Structures are given as C-alpha cells and as structure tokens.
Amino acid sequence: MADDLILRPLTRADAESTRRIYNHAVLTSTATLDIEPRTPTDHARWVEDHLGIYVCLVAELNGAVVGFASISPYRPRAGYASTVEDSIYLDPSVQGRGIGTRLLRSLVETAAELGFHTCIAHIVADHHVSRSLHANVGFELVGVQREIGRKFSRWIDLAIMQRLL
Numbered sequence: 001m002a003d004d005l006i007l008r009p010l011t012r013a014d015a016e017s018t019r020r021i022y023n024h025a026v027l028t029s030t031a032t033l034d035i036e037p038r039t040p041t042d043h044a045r046w047v048e049d050h051l052g053i054y055v056c057l058v059a060e061l062n063g064a065v066v067g068f069a070s071i072s073p074y075r076p077r078a079g080y081a082s083t084v085e086d087s088i089y090l091d092p093s094v095q096g097r098g099i100g101t102r103l104l105r106s107l108v109e110t111a112a113e114l115g116f117h118t119c120i121a122h123i124v125a126d127h128h129v130s131r132s133l134h135a136n137v138g139f140e141l142v143g144v145q146r147e148i149g150r151k152f153s154r155w156i157d158l159a160i161m162q163r164l165l
C-alpha cells in the first residue's frame, strides 16, 4: 500500500502541507496538547528549527505530502543535549497503512546516525495506536504522568516511552 512512498528531509516548501496536517490534529484530537492552530508565522519558525540537526522527515505519497516525523530538543539545559523527543503526524486519509511505522523507524535511525543517545515520546495514555507504533519501533513504557494536561474539558494522562538509540 505504501509502495510509492518517499521519505525525505523537510524543506521550506513543505510549510503549508505540514501546517495543515498538524493543525488538523490540534483541532480534532489530543494527539497534541496545543489548543490553538499554528499560524503561518508560528509554523515557519518550527520549519526553520527542523531544517538542521533536529531533523524532520516528510512522507510523500504519489507526490503529495501526507505526513511528517521530527525530533526536537528534550529540554534546554545542556546536560540533556543528547536526548531528543519525537513527534509524528499523518493526514487522516493515510493512517493505519503502515506509513507511521516506516516514518518513525527511519526517524529513529536518522537520530542515531546524527549521534543522539536516546529518544523520548510523550503520548496521551489512551492513544493505543501511537503506543503500538512506538512499541513496534523499540520504545518501552517508562512511566505515566497523571492528569498532566487538559484539553476538550478533560484531564490528560501522558505515557512516557523511551528508546535508547
């Protein structure tokens, strides 16, 4: 199903397609605890932050951008510099077809090649698809943060999953 899939680094030309995919998740799900959609200006800053070592891989299916996966700094203090946090978002039309697994696997391999030591994922605890996805790619559950977030008038527990690269 994912035969014509290309995984490649993000470019500035991907700004609108990645913003659309991300904002759909902001407005319809707890996959991200952002509440307001990202403006073009906000998202342009995010793009600039993901053109270098904090890489973003874009999934292109039959020439259309259908998803992306990125790493970001885990925490700003210098002692955490070897640790990254991943994010992954697909267009709803292509979910459940194995693209997320391929994208995350490739992201983790790239992060290891770049010299990072470990990758953390914060996942809404009842998001079983994302937890399965991360487990398939070698992440293990290392804890659950109770009622750490709030969205759509409910408290959100976060599962913390980790993979040593």
Ligand SMILES: CC(C)(COP(=O)(O)OP(=O)(O)OC[C@H]1O[C@@H](n2cnc3c(N)ncnc32)[C@H](O)[C@@H]1OP(=O)(O)O)[C@@H](O)C(=O)NCCC(=O)NCCS
Pocket: 025, 031, 032, 088, 089, 090, 091, 094, 095, 096, 097, 098, 099, 100, 101, 102, 122, 123, 124, 127, 128, 129, 130, 132, 133, 136
């Ligand atoms: C989460 C997401 C990245 C997963 O990518 P995907 O391509 O849809 O997932 P895959 O097809 O690679 O499947 C990953 C696992 O989830 C399972 N899965 C996928 N879709 C499912 C569904 N609708 N119901 C139940 N299980 C499902 C797969 O079976 C697989 O697990 P398994 O191999 O143990 O069976 C994607 O669905 C997505 O972008 N969702 C919206 C944004 C989001 O939630 N991002 C993650 C934030 S933490």
